[in-house]
Amino acid sequence: MSSLLRESAAGNPGLPSSRIAADLAERPRHRAVAGHDPSITFTPGDFMFRYARFRPVQRATVVAAAVLGACATLVTAGGGTAAAAGTSASSSIAARYVALGDSYASGYGIDGVENAACDRSTSSYPSILRSTYKSQSFTSVACSGATTRSIWNAQGNQAPQIKALKPDTSLVTLTLGGNDIGFTQLVITCASLMQSQPTGDPCRQNFQKGGEDQILARIDALKPRIASVLTDIKRKSPKATVALVGYPSLLPDSGESCRSTQVPFADGDFGYLRNITKRLNSALREQAAKAGAVYVDTYTPTIGYDMCRAQGRVIEPLFTADDRVAPAAAHPNLGGSLSMAAIIKKKLDALGR
Numbered sequence: 001m002s003s004l005l006r007e008s009a010a011g012n013p014g015l016p017s018s019r020i021a022a023d024l025a026e027r028p029r030h031r032a033v034a035g036h037d038p039s040i041t042f043t044p045g046d047f048m049f050r051y052a053r054f055r056p057v058q059r060a061t062v063v064a065a066a067v068l069g070a071c072a073t074l075v076t077a078g079g080g081t082a083a084a085a086g087t088s089a090s091s092s093i094a095a096r097y098v099a100l101g102d103s104y105a106s107g108y109g110i111d112g113v114e115n116a117a118c119d120r121s122t123s124s125y126p127s128i129l130r131s132t133y134k135s136q137s138f139t140s141v142a143c144s145g146a147t148t149r150s151i152w153n154a155q156g157n158q159a160p161q162i163k164a165l166k167p168d169t170s171l172v173t174l175t176l177g178g179n180d181i182g183f184t185q186l187v188i189t190c191a192s193l194m195q196s197q198p199t200g201d202p203c204r205q206n207f208q209k210g211g212e213d214q215i216l217a218r219i220d221a222l223k224p225r226i227a228s229v230l231t232d233i234k235r236k237s238p239k240a241t242v243a244l245v246g247y248p249s250l251l252p253d254s255g256e257s258c259r260s261t262q263v264p265f266a267d268g269d270f271g272y273l274r275n276i277t278k279r280l281n282s283a284l285r286e287q288a289a290k291a292g293a294v295y296v297d298t299y300t301p302t303i304g305y306d307m308c309r310a311q312g313r314v315i316e317p318l319f320t321a322d323d324r325v326a327p328a329a330a331h332p333n334l335g336g337s338l339s340m341a342a343i344i345k346k347k348l349d350a351l352g353r
Contacts, residue, residue: 093241093348094133094171098141099126100151100161100233101175104247105142107337109316109328118143118158123334125245126173128341135171139164147179148225151232162232169237173344175245177226177280181218187330190273191318194266198259201268215276219283226284230291241351242293245344246281248302248332250274250315258308262317262326296347298340305339314339 099105106115107124114122120142121127130138141161143150151161165172178184190203207214226244233242252258255271265273281299288295307317307330314336316326327333332340 092170093351094129094135096137096166096169097126097130097133097135097171097173098139098164098166098169098237098240099124099129099173100164101142101173101245102146102177102179103142103144103331104178104340105173105175105245106140106144107142108144108331109326110332110334110337115143117156120144121337123337125332125337125340125344128337129173129345132341132345142175145179146176148176148222148229151176151229162236165233165236165240167237167239169240171243171348172233172237172240173243173245174229174233175247176229177222177284178247180222180225181215181276181280183276183280184330186215186273186276187318190266190269191264194259194264194269197266199267201272202266203269204272216279219276219279222280223283223287226287227291230287230293233293234291241348242291243296243344243348244284244288244293245296245340246284246298247277248298248315248336248340249300249304249306250277250330251306252308253303253306260317261323262319262321263307264318294347294351296344298343301343302336302339305336 103119105124105126106119107121107127108119110121110123112122114120118141120140124140124142126138126140126142129135130140141158141164143155143158143161146155146161149155150158153160155161186203186207189206193202193206196202204213230242230244233240251263251265251270251274253274255274257265257267257270259265259267259270278299281297285295285297287293302314305312305314307313307315312335314332316328316331316333318326318329320326328336
């Protein structure tokens with residue numbers, strides 16, 4: 001959900017939207033962001049901050065080792081624990097692994113960029129899963145800015161993502177849909193409109209047309225497209241376990257405002273943006289169930305670790321404390337990527353395939 005941030009520099013230079021777009025256009029993409037996984041026992045001081053100083057090649061090894069150990073202690077909301085990592089059943093699931101999707105799957109804003117056009121990082125959740133499972137083959141074609149159209153059509157100089165699938169592919173992960181509903185433009189608009197009505201909900205009002213919310217209408221329109229994507233994945237890779245990965249908690253689940261220079265949304269729009277994320281995830285869950293795919297809920301386990309949290313967050317705010325656009329603005333940081341990988345692995349291991 002990130003390419004639009006770099007393509008939206010036009011407009012009033014004083015507004016947050018232009019600051020986001022202009023700064024992202026100029027900043028280096030190859031950066032690390034320290035973070036913390038809420039469901040894993042190590043702390044930022046124990047691991048993440050030291051990790052951020054490692055060279056990229058070392059990082060990939062450390063990430064894999066961390067997740068291998070951490071997934072064994074991943075605690076569920078009900079108090080249970082995940083199965084030990086590395087079982088033969090779980091390894092067979094990811095023996096031949098293909099990752100599809102958008103910037104949440106490409107690892108946008110995280111250090112270790114291996115494909116600049118797609119903001120694809122070696123510390124993305126698919127790369128972490130690959131290392132954890134020791135996949136025999138692995139291909140990630142996840143790309144920043146991808147929509148459902150990118151599954152079947154070229155995205156710039158990137159081939160259609162569906163071409164990465166093979167008849168013997170054993171696992172496909174997919175995070176997709178945010179760009180179809182224009183989520184990045186939504187975030188930019190909400191940040192821009194905050195100045196006009198900081199204690200109100202100007203963004204929600206902006207997207208109300210004729211008594212209908214435009215973003216919610218886009219979510220409804222997305223459903224058949226997600227269904228078609230899942231159908232074609234099954235057609236191309238009939239033996240694969242298909243995991244449709246939802247989006248994490250970006251803002252407080254309570255809808256409470258944390259309006260600041262780092263998170264510049266109007267007070268009433270925090271709940272609106274939260275509702276959009278939850279409705280999008282609900283649509284993805286619904287389509288996964290209809291298609292016989294596995295839905296992975298990354299929202300619930302990350303509640304309380306959103307961009308409003310001063311420390312230990314897994315989602316980056318729009319701006320840093322010194323008023324620069326965050327490297328992974330409104331996206332998972334390194335801790336978030338680790339968290340998503342651990343959550344997905346727990347779900348896959350529970351399948352026992």
